[in-house]
Amino acid sequence: MRLLFSEPRALLLLFLVPLVVLLGVRALSRTRRSGFIIGLRSVAVVLLILALAGTALGLPERDLSVVFLVDASDSLGSTGRTGAVDWVRESYESAGGADKAGLVLFGKEPLVEQDVGAPGDLSQLLSRPDATATDIPAAIRLAIALFPEGTQKRIVLVSDGNNNVGDIEEAARLAETAGVQIQTHTLGAELQGDVLVESVQAPPRVRAGEGFEIEVTVRSTEARSGTLEVLGDGRVIAQRPVDLEPGANSFVVAVGKQARGFRRWRARVIAGGDTVAQNNQGDGFTYVESPPRVLVAEGEAGEGRNLRAALKATDLDATLINVSALPTSLTALSEYSAVVLVDVPLAALPDQGKLLQTYVRDLGRGLVAVGGEDSYALGNYFDSPLEATLPLDSRLKNKREEPAVAMVMVIDKSGSMAASHTGEGPDGSFQAPGSAPKVDVAKAAAIQSAELLGPDDEFGVVAFDTAARWVVRTAPLTDKADVSNRVAGIQGGGGTNIYSGLAEAIESLKSSKASIKHVILLTDGWSNVGDYDKLLGEARANGITVSTVSAAGGSPELLRSVAQKGNGTFYVANNNADIPKIFVKETKTRLRRYIQEKEFVPTITAPSPVLKGLTSVPSLLGYVGTTPKSTASVALSSTERDPVLAQWQYGLGRSVAWTSDAKARWSRNWIGTQEYARLWSQSVGWVLARPSENLQVQIAHANGEATVEVDALRPDGAYLNGARATVGVVSPSGKVTEAPLTQTAPGRYVAKVPASEPGSYITSVSLAGAGQVTQAPTTGFAVGYSPEYRALGPNKAALAGVARTTGGREIAPPEEAWTHDLAAVLSTRSLTWPLMLFALLLLPVEVAFRRLKLGALPVPPAVVRRRAATSQTTSSVAPPTSGETVRSPLAEAAPVSEPVKPPPDEPQEDDALTRLRSAKRRAGKRYQ
Numbered sequence: 001m002r003l004l005f006s007e008p009r010a011l012l013l014l015f016l017v018p019l020v021v022l023l024g025v026r027a028l029s030r031t032r033r034s035g036f037i038i039g040l041r042s043v044a045v046v047l048l049i050l051a052l053a054g055t056a057l058g059l060p061e062r063d064l065s066v067v068f069l070v071d072a073s074d075s076l077g078s079t080g081r082t083g084a085v086d087w088v089r090e091s092y093e094s095a096g097g098a099d100k101a102g103l104v105l106f107g108k109e110p111l112v113e114q115d116v117g118a119p120g121d122l123s124q125l126l127s128r129p130d131a132t133a134t135d136i137p138a139a140i141r142l143a144i145a146l147f148p149e150g151t152q153k154r155i156v157l158v159s160d161g162n163n164n165v166g167d168i169e170e171a172a173r174l175a176e177t178a179g180v181q182i183q184t185h186t187l188g189a190e191l192q193g194d195v196l197v198e199s200v201q202a203p204p205r206v207r208a209g210e211g212f213e214i215e216v217t218v219r220s221t222e223a224r225s226g227t228l229e230v231l232g233d234g235r236v237i238a239q240r241p242v243d244l245e246p247g248a249n250s251f252v253v254a255v256g257k258q259a260r261g262f263r264r265w266r267a268r269v270i271a272g273g274d275t276v277a278q279n280n281q282g283d284g285f286t287y288v289e290s291p292p293r294v295l296v297a298e299g300e301a302g303e304g305r306n307l308r309a310a311l312k313a314t315d316l317d318a319t320l321i322n323v324s325a326l327p328t329s330l331t332a333l334s335e336y337s338a339v340v341l342v343d344v345p346l347a348a349l350p351d352q353g354k355l356l357q358t359y360v361r362d363l364g365r366g367l368v369a370v371g372g373e374d375s376y377a378l379g380n381y382f383d384s385p386l387e388a389t390l391p392l393d394s395r396l397k398n399k400r401e402e403p404a405v406a407m408v409m410v411i412d413k414s415g416s417m418a419a420s421h422t423g424e425g426p427d428g429s430f431q432a433p434g435s436a437p438k439v440d441v442a443k444a445a446a447i448q449s450a451e452l453l454g455p456d457d458e459f460g461v462v463a464f465d466t467a468a469r470w471v472v473r474t475a476p477l478t479d480k481a482d483v484s485n486r487v488a489g490i491q492g493g494g495g496t497n498i499y500s501g502l503a504e505a506i507e508s509l510k511s512s513k514a515s516i517k518h519v520i521l522l523t524d525g526w527s528n529v530g531d532y533d534k535l536l537g538e539a540r541a542n543g544i545t546v547s548t549v550s551a552a553g554g555s556p557e558l559l560r561s562v563a564q565k566g567n568g569t570f571y572v573a574n575n576n577a578d579i580p581k582i583f584v585k586e587t588k589t590r591l592r593r594y595i596q597e598k599e600f601v602p603t604i605t606a607p608s609p610v611l612k613g614l615t616s617v618p619s620l621l622g623y624v625g626t627t628p629k630s631t632a633s634v635a636l637s638s639t640e641r642d643p644v645l646a647q648w649q650y651g652l653g654r655s656v657a658w659t660s661d662a663k664a665r666w667s668r669n670w671i672g673t674q675e676y677a678r679l680w681s682q683s684v685g686w687v688l689a690r691p692s693e694n695l696q697v698q699i700a701h702a703n704g705e706a707t708v709e710v711d712a713l714r715p716d717g718a719y720l721n722g723a724r725a726t727v728g729v730v731s732p733s734g735k736v737t738e739a740p741l742t743q744t745a746p747g748r749y750v751a752k753v754p755a756s757e758p759g760s761y762i763t764s765v766s767l768a769g770a771g772q773v774t775q776a777p778t779t780g781f782a783v784g785y786s787p788e789y790r791a792l793g794p795n796k797a798a799l800a801g802v803a804r805t806t807g808g809r810e811i812a813p814p815e816e817a818w819t820h821d822l823a824a825v826l827s828t829r830s831l832t833w834p835l836m837l838f839a840l841l842l843l844p845v846e847v848a849f850r851r852l853k854l855g856a857l858p859v860p861p862a863v864v865r866r867r868a869a870t871s872q873t874t875s876s877v878a879p880p881t882s883g884e885t886v887r888s889p890l891a892e893a894a895p896v897s898e899p900v901k902p903p904p905d906e907p908q909e910d911d912a913l914t915r916l917r918s919a920k921r922r923a924g925k926r927y928q
Contacts, residue, residue, distance in 0.1 A: 004828055006054030013049045020045050040846040047839035055835060056828040065116050065151040066095075066817055067102040067143040071159035071187070072127075073134040074107075074278070075791040080187050084158045085122060087185060091156070091814035092119040099818055102146050108133035108165065110142045132786045133704065133756065136163040136802075137171035144178050152822040153180040156811070157802065160188035161795035164787035165704040165756065168798060172805040181822060183808040184800070190793035195220045195271045197784070198248060200284035204779050208260050208290040214253045216267040216282070220244040221792060226271030233264055244271065260290030261335030262780065264760050279789035283782035285760055292316065292337035292688050297323040297344060299374050304342035306671050307370065307662040307680055314681035323348045330730055333359055334762060334778070337688050342662055343372025345379035346386060347451075353386025355734075360389050361651030362728035362736045364764050364775050366687025368680075372661040376624045377594040382454045391632030391648035392657045395454055396594055396625040405590050406458035406514035408474055408505040409446045409583070411490065412523035413439055413463040417551070418492025438551050439492040441576045442522050445583035447484050449520075452587045453477050458514055461487055464501030465494025474508040498523055498555070499530025502546070502562070506535060510542045517544045518590050520583060521562065524551040532558075536565040547586050549573055597622035597666075600639045608635035610647060610656065610682045614675055620644070622666040623659040647686065652728060652766045652775060654687040694720070695776035697765050701783060704756035710741055710749040710765050710776065719747030723767040723774075727751050732759025741765070758783050 024038035102116035108130035298304035460474030546566025548559035563570035636645035712720035725741035741749035
């Protein structure tokens with residue numbers, strides 16, 4: 001037992017205690033009571049200082065807590081896992097009464113089977129960790145966190161030691177720091193009868209047209225025969241019989257000329273009697289270099305024809321496709337150095353441009369976006385990954401911050417709209433083919449219209465039967481998902497009151513400040529209730545237009561009249577499929593404020609390599625209005641100062657935005673000119689990646705991590721130091737991981753990136769410094785089967801190292817897990833609050849002694865009576881009369897002496913009670 005201090009520096013305050021004593025001696029008289037008061041003060045100060053120092057009482061504890069870490073990975077095998085659990089079960093039976101046990105099963109991740117406590121029942125285990133990898137470090141960290149305070153701590157690691165995730169030595173040092181001993185119990189035996197593909201070595205980069213070799217290393221535990229296959233991109237390119245010797249066997253396969261781009265190799269060995277099937281194949285990776293390839297994707301046929309011809313004229317390899325054929329995997333898309341989108345709506349990209357965003361930002365490739373009637377705002381680029389990649393914002397910023405468009409959909413939800421084919425009228429019935437109820441088609445049309453609008457636009461939906469009801473109140477369209485959910489809830493049923501729905505819509509738009517206010521009315525019924533002339537007059541007065549759609553022949557005369565008086569368009573939808581097209585057309589017509597159609601000559605507003613060599617700038621006939629982002633460079637602007645050509649660096653790549661089109665509608669005066677060809681060749685040329693040969697990248701993979709090493713040189717051959725370096729890694733599943741590269745030596749930068757998923761990885765490295773970004777050639781690496789299946793026996797050295805670091809050892813009998821040979825652990829009991837409480841209790845005691853003088857000793861009653869009697873005896877003798885002398889016999893015999901005085905050591909009437917009474921008598925006499 002000993003005292004512990006959490007803040008020992010506070011003990012320096014004890015040097016103030018003599019000062020407290022000195023001040024007390026000066027302030028108080030030197031009596032026994034004053035000494036006692038000074039002592040109280042000193043004790044209180046000492047107690048407070050000890051409390052500030054965090055004083056605690058350390059008591060030795062010898063209770064033992066043991067956490068068993070049981071390997072449940074595939075390298076141990078089912079037999080090994082069963083043996084591990086049986087060993088732990090026997091060990092549980094040897095635990096002492098006060099001992100505590102916990103159990104963690106681990107593979108790729110650790111799982112707590114039993115928390116630390118009394119040894120439990122192991123007859124049925126519930127935890128099922130992923131067995132495809134072994135993460136011993138994570139299991140050790142979890143075990144450290146499980147230990148209770150105040151006990152001896154021990155980890156028993158039951159494993160074959162084949163760790164393949166994380167740093168096991170670092171975890172052992174962490175356990176040592178935490179005061180946890182690790183003992184090991186090794187399981188597993190040397191694997192027999194196994195054949196595995198150890199490595200597939202292929203050159204990471206080759207030039208187009210070059211042949212090369214792939215080296216395959218196969219390891220076998222015994223001599224045998226088998227077959228080796230090598231596949232390229234899933235096709236068998238070589239197959240041969242092989243004779244395997246115990247140990248490593250190398251085979252070389254010649255590969256002819258390959259198509260440009262990323263090529264993936266897989267080697268597979270087939271041998272009878274093989275014990276582990278998961279390690280019979282390995283993967284490799286090669287990038288076949290070639291001149292830059294450009295992919296031109298057009299939204300509609302013919303829109304990109306002129307642009308592709310211009311690129312071909314400058315010897316750029318350009319392929320023209322419809323956007324529907326755009327590659328959907330990053331590996332396939334990365335075979336192209338740049339992508340050009342020609343008037344492509346966002347809906348044509350299944351992932352809203354997320355793949356293109358990764359392609360530019362993380363692979364360092366290029367993107368050029370060309371405008372048209374289905375691009376930017378008209379293509380619904382708002383807040384999409386595609387818009388994030390481009391230098392322009394699709395919102396057209398209004399100087400007064402007012403909404404551009406306000407639209408309200410008025411939808412008939414009467415009983416007839418719930419049918420899919422019949423609309424009743426005064427002349428009989430009208431047949432409209434289609435299987436979906438008209439109200440469902442109307443809902444889909446309204447949702448499609450909402451998708452076309454931007455977040456600054458206003459949108460509303462009114463549904464009516466016999467009365468009108470707001471489904472979506474007219475407001476800025478900030479949550480399209482919520483609008484879709486609300487519209488989807490419309491159900492058909494009831495009568496038809498067209499006027500009520502139209503009146504609600506017009507009334508809601510009266511207060512809108514949008515520059516364009518429009519209503520679309522859809523119905524299949526008849527209704528003549530209401531003053532339409534007055535209502536539409538109010539609409540015209542407030543700048544509101546109304547278009548109508550007659551579904552299945554409903555109210556054609558009324559709807560035609562409403563559209564005419566509402567300055568809108570009347571439509572007849574003879575087929576349900578026409579309804580969404582009509583709604584989309586009407587919405588796009590109202591969005592035409594984004595389109596600026598007039599002839600103008602673009603103004604050069606900033607120097608740009610895209611415009612290099614252009615001696616003149618032909619006129620354009622129109623463009624789509626957009627807003628430049630803050631870091632974008634606008635090279636060409638319209639007379640309205642809207643961007644026409646903008647560019648920027650985005651991540652590792654670049655993008656260019658052209659807001660006019662590439663066809664004859666707006667670019668008629670450019671097509672066929674030298675300026676047209678130069679514009680597009682230089683736009684694509686600017687976004688093309690230019691890898692630097694001064695950056696050399698090496699990638700090694702081990703223990704579920706890829707180590708990326710970059711050697712960087714300046715153009716003059718000197719080391720490139722102090723650069724901001726980044727590596728981007730795209731996994732086989734498309735997940736992007738970015739990591740900073742840390743400089744470890746002159747010109748050398750290193751990073752570690754998690755990479756445990758089997759398959760091909762693509763890497764891109766860039767270094768930023770001195771005002772420019774330098775990019776390394778794109779490369780990659782391949783991860784075959786999990787390293788879990790490479791182990792051919794236990795790793796005793798790794799286990800011995802872990803035990804040695806923490807002062808543990810290898811144990812064999814289960815009962816050795818409970819040996820009480822660890823140093824006693826001090827369990828602490830804080831004394832801070834008791835010390836503070838005791839110090840506070842001394843304060844009123846000190847005050848009582850000092851103020852009330854409780855330290856003065858009272859005079860015993862017997863002494864008081866004796867003193868009173870003495871006083872009365874002295875005063876009872878009568879005084880002599882005049883002229884008379886009285887002498888007693890004693891007086892005659894003895895000389896006259898002075899009156900007897902009380903002894904000096906006997907106090908006279910000095911007790912507190914006596915003094916109080918005397919003071920009372922004196923006060924009474926003054927007032928008589």
